């Protein structure tokens with residue numbers, strides 16, 4: 001009985017071991033499954049395992065065989081765009097945003113046109129625009145206010161500093177015009193339209209450059225006007241260029257005029273209005289030539305030839 005039980009057990013074991021005796025139809029191992037029989041599901045060996053390729057900027061870690069991924073792409077490692085280069089991945093050389101372009105700052109006295117970002121320059125600095133020193137300021141650049149050196153001297157125009165109003169009293173005293181001014185100048189005859197006149201005198205009274213001017217006029221009437229001036233008869237008082245001039249009137253008159261000197265002129269002004277009445281220049285012989293006059297006693301183009309005192 002025991003013997004037959006052992007026999008039965010051995011038979012069952014043999015049956016189990018040899019199974020169905022199938023001819024296996026193998027399928028290759030995959031990343032995750034071992035070599036496996038399609039028919040009976042028997043396996044052999046181990047799964048081959050994934051063949052991982054590292055993640056890069058745009059692709060996650062990926063199996064080259066089964067394309068399974070793990071994790072995420074790394075993303076680009078951007079290097080910022082500059083004035084002249086676009087945004088650039090330091091790993092894969094991909095480009096992103098465009099180059100920024102330069103941010104130019106205009107040239108000034110000492111700097112050329114310059115990019116505030118990358119310091120690239122174009123052209124040259126403009127250089128300073130110097131203005132001369134004055135009594136108020138040293139030599140100064142108009143553009144950047146840089147100064148150099150010391151304040152300058154007064155700049156006198158007609159003995160008055162054009163910057164501060166200082167009066168050049170020394171200059172007044174030494175002006176050749178000034179030394180000739182004081183005194184009485186007599187005039188000669190002149191003709192003005194239908195009338196002829198003579199200015200007896202013009203007085204430049206003070207030697208401080210500012211004085212009072214007096215004038216006395218004597219009027220002569222032109223010959224052709226005799227018919228309407230029946231009182232005039234006899235020999236002419238004066239003959240000029242073949243024309244007869246007759247005494248017609250005259251007198252002395254105080255003129256409310258001032259005068260002042262410029263570098264080249266004696267300028268007569270109305271005492272109260274300040275209006276310019278006449279302008280004289282000094283001739284080398286000491287006479288005064290009138291370049292402008294708006295009063296009948298001061299006639300443009302006429303010379304005061306004789307200095308009386």
Ligand SMILES: [Zn+2]
Nearest residue numbers: 024037039040
């Ligand atoms: Zn099988």
Ligand SMILES: [Zn+2]
Nearest residue numbers: 031050063066
């Ligand atoms: Zn795989």
Ligand SMILES: [Zn+2]
Nearest residue numbers: 057076089092
């Ligand atoms: Zn990249």
Ligand SMILES: [Zn+2]
Nearest residue numbers: 083102115118
């Ligand atoms: Zn730049």
Ligand SMILES: [Zn+2]
Nearest residue numbers: 109128141144
């Ligand atoms: Zn400057």
Ligand SMILES: [Zn+2]
Nearest residue numbers: 135154161164
């Ligand atoms: Zn000054």
